Amino acid sequence: MADADAKLVRMFKALGHPNRFRLFVEILRAGESSFEEGHHCFLHSIMDRLDIGAPTVSHHLKELVNADLVSTDREGKFVTCRVNQEALRAVAGFFDRT
Amino acid sequence: MADADAKLVRMFKALGHPNRFRLFVEILRAGESSFEEGHHCFLHSIMDRLDIGAPTVSHHLKELVNADLVSTDREGKFVTCRVNQEALRAVAGFFDRT
DNA sequence: CTAACATTTCGATACTTGTCAAAACATCAC
DNA sequence: GTGATGTTTTGACAAGTATCGAAATGTTAG
Numbered sequence: 001m002a003d004a005d006a007k008l009v010r011m012f013k014a015l016g017h018p019n020r021f022r023l024f025v026e027i028l029r030a031g032e033s034s035f036e037e038g039h040h041c042f043l044h045s046i047m048d049r050l051d052i053g054a055p056t057v058s059h060h061l062k063e064l065v066n067a068d069l070v071s072t073d074r075e076g077k078f079v080t081c082r083v084n085q086e087a088l089r090a091v092a093g094f095f096d097r098t
Numbered sequence: 099m100a101d102a103d104a105k106l107v108r109m110f111k112a113l114g115h116p117n118r119f120r121l122f123v124e125i126l127r128a129g130e131s132s133f134e135e136g137h138h139c140f141l142h143s144i145m146d147r148l149d150i151g152a153p154t155v156s157h158h159l160k161e162l163v164n165a166d167l168v169s170t171d172r173e174g175k176f177v178t179c180r181v182n183q184e185a186l187r188a189v190a191g192f193f194d195r196t
Numbered sequence: 197c198t199a200a201c202a203t204t205t206c207g208a209t210a211c212t213t214g215t216c217a218a219a220a221c222a223t224c225a226c
Numbered sequence: 227g228t229g230a231t232g233t234t235t236t237g238a239c240a241a242g243t244a245t246c247g248a249a250a251t252g253t254t255a256g
Contacts, residue, residue, distance in 0.1 A: 009119045016111030017214080021103065044232060056215055058234055077223045077232055092193035095186055117244085142202060154245055156204055175202055175253050 004090070007068065011091055014067035019052055020060045026050065027070055027081045040073070040080040102188070105166065109189055112165035117150055118158045124148065125168055125179045138171070138178040 015021050026049060030041030047057050061081065064070040068087045073080050113119050124147060128139030145155050159179070162168040166185045171178050 005119065005123075006116070009114060009116050011114075012110045012119070013114030016107060016109075016114040018104070018107050019214085021107045021110070025103075047232090052214095053216055054233070055217080055235080059214080062234090074222085074233090079233065088193055092190065095190035095193065115244085145202090150244095151246060152203070153205080153247080157244080160204090172203095172252085177203065 008091065008094055010067045011069055011087065014063050014069055017060070019050070019056070020063060022050060023057065023060050024064055024069060024083070027064075028083050031082050040082040043072075043079040043081055046081070106189065106192055108165045109167055109185065112161050112167055115158070117148070117154070118161060120148060121155065121158050122162055122167060122181070125162075126181050129180050138180040141170075141177040141179055144179070 015024060023046065026046045027041060030046065043057075043061070047054060050057060052060075061070070061072065065072060068084055070081055070083055072082075113122060121144065124144045125139060128144065141155075141159070145152060148155060150158075159168070159170065163170060166182055168179055168181055170180075
């Protein structure tokens with residue numbers, strides 16, 4: 001299997017769990033509605049809206065990062081998240097090819 | 099979570115496993131290169147190209163069908179598969195929205 | 197009807213994963 | 227420094243999943 005395909009599979013797998021999908025969509029939407037540079041958002045505000053324990057959110061976030069769908073940064077006490085637009089284009093490209 | 103989202107998650111989950119992804123791509127490609135109506139292809143010819151046991155292929159195919167990515171028909175002794183184009187458009191739409 | 201072929205179901209097993217509580221780590225405010 | 231707050235790691239457990247061999251089912255050919 002081609003390398004690019006393996007990467008796609010990792011993305012699909014990451015999005016193929018309800019809680020991870022919701023986490024991703026929250027990051028996506030929070031980033032869209034943000035006026036700050038880079039469209040990032042704070043993890044703790046997302047945690048507030050998901051009724052999942054913090055360790056679980058952290059675990060899922062790490063998987064989104066491993067799948068290259070999301071990237072994170074630390075700003076002092078907080079962690080900020082943003083979606084990786086380039087990765088999204090790769091996925092969209094797969095479906096456009098069909 | 100909205101109903102449409104749950105459907106998306108099922109599709110992502112189905113595509114998020116290497117063997118299932120390969121099965122899907124085989125069906126996709128076989129269908130594309132076919133001149134028969136409906137772009138269908140025979141399951142046994144796909145099985146030949148994947149080094150996975152028949153029971154496992156059958157299992158994965160069922161999951162692709164459950165995810166609404168693929169539909170199957172029986173033609174006598176054989177099973178034919180085709181991708182569900184409408185479902186593909188639904189997924190593509192998700193990524194266009196970003 | 198029987199033999200051959202295509203596919204699915206069943207049963208078992210090894211492996212992966214989602215989740216949480218508790219502890220640890222990181223950073224800031226004081 | 228201490229305490230408070232945000233996040234991650236660890237350890238554990240339940241649940242889910244991928245895979246296979248064997249058996250069962252469906253279907254056609256002869």
